[in-house]
Amino acid sequence: MPASHTLILGPLSLIALVLFYLAAGDIAENLSPQGCRMSWMSPSYVLQSKFNTSWTPLARRYSLWLYREVGWDPNQIQGTPVLFIPGNAGSSHQVRSIASSATRQFYTSPYVLAPEFASRTLKPLDFFAVEFNEDLSAFHGPTLDSQITYTSHAISYILSLYPLNTQIIVMGHSMGGIVATSLLPSSNISTIITMSTPHTLPPARFDSRIEKIYTKAQRTLASDPTPIISLCGGATDMMIPSESCILPTDTPAADDFPFRRTVFTSALEGAWTGVGHREMVWCHQVRWRVARAALELGGAGTSPTGKADILDTWLRDGHVLPPIAADSDGLTLDDPAAYKIMPEANHLVLLRHRGSRTFLLPLPRAERLVETPLKAVVFVGMGSLLGLGPRTDIPLRVSVFLCTASSGAEEVTPQCSPLKPSLLKLIPNPIPGTVFPAPNEGTDESEGAVAFEADVPVEDDDAGLKRWLGVRADDGDGLGWVVGGLSKREEVVAAPSSLSLLFRKVDVLFSDKAALRSHFVFPNIISNALIVYRYTPIRPAEDPWCSDPLLAPMISHTSHPAETHYFPANAPTDRILLHSHAPAPYVASNPPAPRGPLNFVIYSSGTLGCDMLGFSIGIDWSATLGRWASRFPATLVSWAIGVVAVTLFTAWGAEDRNIPMPSVKDSLSYYGQHTFRKLLLASFVVAFIALPVDYYIGTRGGPLFAPLAPLLLLVASGLVYVSWWVLMCLMWPIGALGSLFGRSRVRESPSVRRSTIVSMGLIFALIFLFVPWQVAYLGCWLIHLITCASSAQQIYQLGSTPTPSVTAIPLIRIAGVDGDVQEEKPEEVPNHEAQRGAVQQHRLDNHNHNMHLLLLMTWLLPLVAPVLAVWVRTLLTAGLTTPFDGDHDFLNVAPFLVLVDFASWNTNVLFERQRFERALSARWLLAVLAGTAFFVGPRRAYSVFDAAKIAVGLIVMIRVGRRYWGGAGWSVDSNDR
Numbered sequence: 001m002p003a004s005h006t007l008i009l010g011p012l013s014l015i016a017l018v019l020f021y022l023a024a025g026d027i028a029e030n031l032s033p034q035g036c037r038m039s040w041m042s043p044s045y046v047l048q049s050k051f052n053t054s055w056t057p058l059a060r061r062y063s064l065w066l067y068r069e070v071g072w073d074p075n076q077i078q079g080t081p082v083l084f085i086p087g088n089a090g091s092s093h094q095v096r097s098i099a100s101s102a103t104r105q106f107y108t109s110p111y112v113l114a115p116e117f118a119s120r121t122l123k124p125l126d127f128f129a130v131e132f133n134e135d136l137s138a139f140h141g142p143t144l145d146s147q148i149t150y151t152s153h154a155i156s157y158i159l160s161l162y163p164l165n166t167q168i169i170v171m172g173h174s175m176g177g178i179v180a181t182s183l184l185p186s187s188n189i190s191t192i193i194t195m196s197t198p199h200t201l202p203p204a205r206f207d208s209r210i211e212k213i214y215t216k217a218q219r220t221l222a223s224d225p226t227p228i229i230s231l232c233g234g235a236t237d238m239m240i241p242s243e244s245c246i247l248p249t250d251t252p253a254a255d256d257f258p259f260r261r262t263v264f265t266s267a268l269e270g271a272w273t274g275v276g277h278r279e280m281v282w283c284h285q286v287r288w289r290v291a292r293a294a295l296e297l298g299g300a301g302t303s304p305t306g307k308a309d310i311l312d313t314w315l316r317d318g319h320v321l322p323p324i325a326a327d328s329d330g331l332t333l334d335d336p337a338a339y340k341i342m343p344e345a346n347h348l349v350l351l352r353h354r355g356s357r358t359f360l361l362p363l364p365r366a367e368r369l370v371e372t373p374l375k376a377v378v379f380v381g382m383g384s385l386l387g388l389g390p391r392t393d394i395p396l397r398v399s400v401f402l403c404t405a406s407s408g409a410e411e412v413t414p415q416c417s418p419l420k421p422s423l424l425k426l427i428p429n430p431i432p433g434t435v436f437p438a439p440n441e442g443t444d445e446s447e448g449a450v451a452f453e454a455d456v457p458v459e460d461d462d463a464g465l466k467r468w469l470g471v472r473a474d475d476g477d478g479l480g481w482v483v484g485g486l487s488k489r490e491e492v493v494a495a496p497s498s499l500s501l502l503f504r505k506v507d508v509l510f511s512d513k514a515a516l517r518s519h520f521v522f523p524n525i526i527s528n529a530l531i532v533y534r535y536t537p538i539r540p541a542e543d544p545w546c547s548d549p550l551l552a553p554m555i556s557h558t559s560h561p562a563e564t565h566y567f568p569a570n571a572p573t574d575r576i577l578l579h580s581h582a583p584a585p586y587v588a589s590n591p592p593a594p595r596g597p598l599n600f601v602i603y604s605s606g607t608l609g610c611d612m613l614g615f616s617i618g619i620d621w622s623a624t625l626g627r628w629a630s631r632f633p634a635t636l637v638s639w640a641i642g643v644v645a646v647t648l649f650t651a652w653g654a655e656d657r658n659i660p661m662p663s664v665k666d667s668l669s670y671y672g673q674h675t676f677r678k679l680l681l682a683s684f685v686v687a688f689i690a691l692p693v694d695y696y697i698g699t700r701g702g703p704l705f706a707p708l709a710p711l712l713l714l715v716a717s718g719l720v721y722v723s724w725w726v727l728m729c730l731m732w733p734i735g736a737l738g739s740l741f742g743r744s745r746v747r748e749s750p751s752v753r754r755s756t757i758v759s760m761g762l763i764f765a766l767i768f769l770f771v772p773w774q775v776a777y778l779g780c781w782l783i784h785l786i787t788c789a790s791s792a793q794q795i796y797q798l799g800s801t802p803t804p805s806v807t808a809i810p811l812i813r814i815a816g817v818d819g820d821v822q823e824e825k826p827e828e829v830p831n832h833e834a835q836r837g838a839v840q841q842h843r844l845d846n847h848n849h850n851m852h853l854l855l856l857m858t859w860l861l862p863l864v865a866p867v868l869a870v871w872v873r874t875l876l877t878a879g880l881t882t883p884f885d886g887d888h889d890f891l892n893v894a895p896f897l898v899l900v901d902f903a904s905w906n907t908n909v910l911f912e913r914q915r916f917e918r919a920l921s922a923r924w925l926l927a928v929l930a931g932t933a934f935f936v937g938p939r940r941a942y943s944v945f946d947a948a949k950i951a952v953g954l955i956v957m958i959r960v961g962r963r964y965w966g967g968a969g970w971s972v973d974s975n976d977r
Helices: 009-030 092-106 141-159 175-182 208-221 284-297 304-314 366-371 621-629 633-656 664-686 708-741 749-769 773-798 832-881 894-905 924-935 942-960
Strands: 043-047 063-069 080-085 107-109 125-131 168-173 189-195 228-232 260-264 339-341 347-351 354-362 374-381 397-406 415-418 423-427 449-455 465-477 481-488 506-509 517-526 533-538 554-560 563-568 576-578 597-603 614-619
Touching (some): 009 621, 063 092, 063 141, 080 141, 080 175, 092 107, 092 284, 125 141, 141 168, 141 208, 168 284, 260 563, 284 304, 347 354, 354 481, 563 576, 749 773, 832 894, 924 942
Parallel strands (some): 189 228, 228 260, 339 354
Antiparallel strands (some): 043 063, 063 125, 347 481, 374 481, 397 415, 397 465, 533 576, 554 597
16 A cells, blocks of 8 residues: 555545444434334332441432332322332433332222222332433442442342332343342242343443453342343443343243343334333333333232233333233034035135134145145234234134034034144234334324134144134124235245345345235245345336225344344335344354344235235345444544554564564555555455354354455544544644743752652552542653654754764763663764654653553553443542442553653663564563464453553563662753754
């Protein structure tokens, strides 16, 4: 890459960031649109003043409140305790939406029980909420630990107000869910409901102590019997990647133990919408179900199985079959008036049905079923099917049977047995041509339809039996409708692959336009969180008028056992985005999420081809870029540190060959012309290797995502260039001010040594007792910024640096190639011009060293900045009384303190190469830092700072060593030229 082209990297990276930002904003509105109805309440909060320091010292920092709905709840406790735990920067007031819904469901009016609770022994709910003063718990392990400790004591206090053996229901939003699961094991906790909680991947990966909390919680989740359900908002949640919301031990089967369930709101029956991170606690379609589940849990007793059944009933997404409530185990149709055989009908369509009757659809012979396996499909609107339906008073009840009769009998007397469903759930049924879900309104479960699927069994025809699919409709009131029939199990589309879709779309035409269910499987197109596909309907030139369908074509895209999305196939927009949240980069699942093929089902009431001929599938690049943008910010920071480490490694290589230390500008120019191309190729090749999900870019290898690595490297490299330009602009005014107001003095070595020891001791004591070491690091960076700015101003004033003379200079310490210090006895009168040139060369070399170090320290700042923000926030809310446990280890910042202080007054050789470095130069420590940044840092960013701390510490010990503490370096007046 020519030198002039290296300037392109910076602007190119900025353009890429703008495109990523715009794409990320686009997916929040279009990938999984939000349709939430606003919730209303009349809140009040009662401070639990008796929960004071006698319970926990943290009562000085946090507080506990009891929610009361004004005019509906008394100010004292009355029922089942529930504890709400807010998340990062969250408030106890977020409890109000769910708590208000629970009260207004339990009472129809103030203190008047709702009829459905009047005859039961259920109690109302007492909602408590902890107030963490909007602490930033996502960034700081000790803060999260403090919240866990406080919440544990809060539960003990709450239960002391209730009869013995009372259990509490715990709800956690965002990081509050991590606090909740970290309380386990506990016999005091009945059930845990988490909302938008990142269970498997911390949202900010800068603190190893948070990683330890996660590891401990996940070990507990694997065996603790407490039922846990996780509600996830999907792609609408832009604060966390929703793949991290999936419970690490999610169990898709209803009888698995312990109960772990993940439910995406896009599949939550009656909600069917994406939900934002903060909206999760007030979205009406979600909050009333959470509140109802909590009310029912209050009467579930202590059985984990009973609690699991309640959660699966009120917070279900259809992946688990509900308890079947069929009218009878079997059915004998000996009265011809009780049934109707439909020999010529492919589908059953019942409109305005009244009364009770069974309808029989003939099944194909066994040999046809072997060639083309079929599914029985039944839809019911404004009614219930096997006990499942909208939770309103609807009389129509439908059951599905497999009926048989002897083929030789003159009179047919079918014997029917219930047909076990493979799928039974409520699906949305929006009005054709409208936006789904409706903005600011959403949909309601009363607008849904019940979908039933069952595999048609293959039986030997030698038995001489006739077989039918029996659909029984009881108590029809003339309002509900029923559609039933047979459909192929799946239709495999084998031609396209994900690679073939990179630059083109593939058209698929419908083979059966009257199908009730069309299942399309693309075995060569992978489903992954990093790629979004666009479904575009293919319409005829002139759209025929479509009679009002009972169930307009609806796409059901299931990408994961816990994740389903619904899209009207004939929506007003031609941009239907099919996406997934698993597998995903840096997220390890248990069991591992398979690279499943793209597949989806289109349901309709036999009007699939009413206004569509088929569809096309292609990659939606805008949405795909948006997915990348939300999943690799930490990778960019880590890789930028790797780029800086590689640049510094190369620059030190030149100095090790006795070549003057290059400037940062020259180092970056060399990187752009030589190193960058090599790293691009290497990054692309390594991306093909199936590394564990925790390393590199987290894609487990493969050709489809390999180009991601060079793209990330390009953006990270460009950001390094931009950061250097920003630093140069920042140093110019600082250096100018320093030259106007600064004063310098000559310092003797002994005084330097004494003042250094005293100042370092004071700084270490201050870190150990009061301030976090991250604050000291920020101070180091500021001091070094001023040092570099002053040095740059001096270099500018000196003008061009002359080439050092080969004449030996007395009293000037010259580092030899082997690191030993040489002094040559002069054979002639000292050459003062040569002496001045040598001094200037030392200053220039030291200045270049310092500038490289400043660039590295600048990119390490994002790794410590979150804790700085937490510290400032804590100072504002709790003052200095709050200890920052674990952040007072001054050894974390000691290497930078020593190096920055040494660089501020040393004018001799900054880094002396030692004799033993002939075999292995200390600069290889920078290569280790770069490797850590590229391979480990994207998943565990805190490891990069640890590697930098160790590398700088060893370099200080090797190349600075006794010269710092012993005062071996010497100083001259900074005004000397």
